[in-house]
Amino acid sequence: MKTGLTVSTVAHVALLGFGLVALSAPQALEVADVEAFPVDIVPIETITQIQQGERKAPVAERAAPTPTVRPEPVPMAKNVGDNDTDLKTAADAEASKREVQTAALPKPEPVPTPAKPAEVPVEKPKSDPTPVPATEVTPEPQPRQEVTPDPAPETAVSESPDAEAVKLPEQAPSPQSRPQPPQAQTAKAPQRRDAEKPAEQQAARPQNQERSFDADQIAALLNQEKTKGGGALRSTEQAALGGERTTTGQKLTQSEMDALRGQIQRCWNVPAGALEAENLKVSVQFKLDRSGALESSPEIVAGGNGGSVERAAAESARRAILQCAPYNLPGDKYEAWADVIVHFDPSDMF
Amino acid sequence: METLTLAAPGGELSLWALFWQAGWVVKLVMIGLLAASIWTWAIIIDKALAYARARRALDRFEETFWSGQSLEELYRTLADRKTSGMGAIFVSAMREWKKSFEKGARSPIQLQTRIDKAMDLALTREMEKLEGRLGFLASIGSSAPFIGLFGTVVGIMTSFQAIAGSKSTNLAVVAPGIAEALLATAMGLLAAIPAVIAYNKLSSDAAKLGNRMEGFADEFSAILSRQIDEKVLHKAA
Known part of the structure; x- marks a missing residue:
């Protein structure tokens, strides 16, 4: 027994001693520094209310889009319109109310080129020598008229800008007022129907009646001459961080809308047992006063007609709105929720 | 804005x-x-040493026993020596035999019974000597893990109380306490595993040795009973 005990004790002491040396301290696990990062609670308003500006610009007190450079007026503008710059005309632009009169210039009839059979009837009227009664005759057009002796390729479309370029300086339309820097707006230039009347007059008198007179075709061509307005975004401010457009603060934010939705949903007894919930969509309009109470009885503006189930659904929506009033909504945005339309869609509930 | 810098407590993690x-x-x-x-x-x-010794002693004794030496002679050489194993059984049987014959035994059947009893006793004593303390191994093998676990549970309890006190759940705060608590379980297992393995091995070894001795006792009993019969016949003749 003695030997066993001695051997065992010695072995244990040796093992422990070895352990103390070899397993003294395990290698510290290398972990990257954990940085405590601050967390801010950001109200969603800061996201839903955006001032117009540049995405990548530094933050400034006032948001502004990239400063624009006002281009020099183009003397030889190709597009019809009354902007200083040559802008593409919008397809759906309306003709301006302002009337423009151009003076047709007396011109000796040039020899019509036989090589090119003019399909466009407007071509011919151009060579009309009869002078159009002019209201204002500018002195410049005359030399220009002499320079253009080749009327064949020239269309009425190309003529009118010329006439305009001459006349415009006095009436050069510019935005009535500079847009407010933080909320740069599209400066809509007034539009003007130009050269339409004279052209019409000319079209009405085709000289060569060789081809059949097609009024529709002429009208279609003349339509191309309609002046179109263009827009220009102007800003002289330093670009600052902002969104694509300014969203007003008068809108309810997402969280406020959710709050209203929640308040109504609490009282809404969804019509149960309806087979086709798709047809049970109801839109209810109601007005609220400043305290959030109902000002008028809710009106069903969409849905609710049809069978009894639909009517029941509409009534349930109306009841929900009546029951849950008054609503608790931000008072400073009263304009945003004074008049509310709520869409009730029970199909989401099933 | 409040920023928290959490410095890991530089706890020593060596065994000591x-x-x-x-x-x-x-x-x-x-x-x-x-x-x-x-x-x-x-x-x-x-035990390992003792069993090896016992095995060697058994081998040596069997060799001398079956070498054709007379039993009297063998008895005389072993009687005044401290014997163990088969030797002890042989000596006890021979002693009983001698006592009975010196006093002139009347009944051979009684003599046989007495010799068997004496050998049984010697065998039991030898087995006790062989198997002594094996029970300790068994109980360490089964209870050491629980003792270690107890230490761990207490350690972790203390550790959690400390965490609650420091109000930090950082792993660096929790880890040292748990590590030291787990050391107790590790030690329990360290003690238990060899104990269990050794217990199984040693008890089977002891059983083998016991079987050998029992076999010898039976054999010797048979030899002695033959001798008694011879003696009785001799007397009768």
Whole structure:
């Protein structure tokens, strides 16, 4: 027994001693520094209310889009319109109310080129020598008229800008007022129907009646001459961080809308047992006063007609709105929720 | 904005530090387990040596016993020596035989019974000697893990109380306490595993040795009964 005990004790002491040396301290696990990062609670308003500006610009007190450079007026503008710059005309632009009169210039009839059979009837009227009664005759057009002796390729479309370029300086339309820097707006230039009347007059008198007179075709061509307005975004401010457009603060934010939705949903007894919930969509309009109470009885503006189930659904929506009033909504945005339309869609509930 | 910098507490994690940081209950458990381990290994070494010795002694005795030497002679050489194993059984049987014959036994059947009894006793004593302390191995093998676990549970309890006190759940705060608590379980297992293995091995060894001795006892009993019969016949003739 003695030997066993001695051997065992010695072995244990040796093992422990070895352990103390070899397993003294395990290698510290290398972990990257954990940085405590601050967390801010950001109200969603800061996201839903955006001032117009540049995405990548530094933050400034006032948001502004990239400063624009006002281009020099183009003397030889190709597009019809009354902007200083040559802008593409919008397809759906309306003709301006302002009337423009151009003076047709007396011109000796040039020899019509036989090589090119003019399909466009407007071509011919151009060579009309009869002078159009002019209201204002500018002195410049005359030399220009002499320079253009080749009327064949020239269309009425190309003529009118010329006439305009001459006349415009006095009436050069510019935005009535500079847009407010933080909320740069599209400066809509007034539009003007130009050269339409004279052209019409000319079209009405085709000289060569060789081809059949097609009024529709002429009208279609003349339509191309309609002046179109263009827009220009102007800003002289330093670009600052902002969104694509300014969203007003008068809108309810997402969280406020959710709050209203929640308040109504609490009282809404969804019509149960309806087979086709798709047809049970109801839109209810109601007005609220400043305290959030109902000002008028809710009106069903969409849905609710049809069978009894639909009517029941509409009534349930109306009841929900009546029951849950008054609503608790931000008072400073009263304009945003004074008049509310709520869409009730029970199909989401099933 | 409040920023928190969490510095890891530079806890020592060496074995000695782990032991030293532990609470007194855990320390006690660990010391107890260490002692148990030392004692377990002492027994294992001792038993292994003893069994080897016993096996050698049995071999040697069987050799001399079956060498054709007369029983009287063998008895005389072994009687005044401290014997163990088969030798002890042989001596006890021979002693009984001698006593009975010197006084002139009347009944051979009674003599046979007495000799058997004496051999049984000697065998039991020898087996006891062989199997002694194996029970300790068995109980260490089964209870050491639980003792270690107890130390761990107490250690972790203390550790969690400390966490609650420091109000930080950082792993660096939690880890050292749990590590030191787990050391107790590790020690328990360290003591238990060799104990269990050694117990199984040693008890089977002891059983083998016991079987051998029993076989010898039976054989010797048969030899003696033949001798008694011869003596009775001799007397009768």
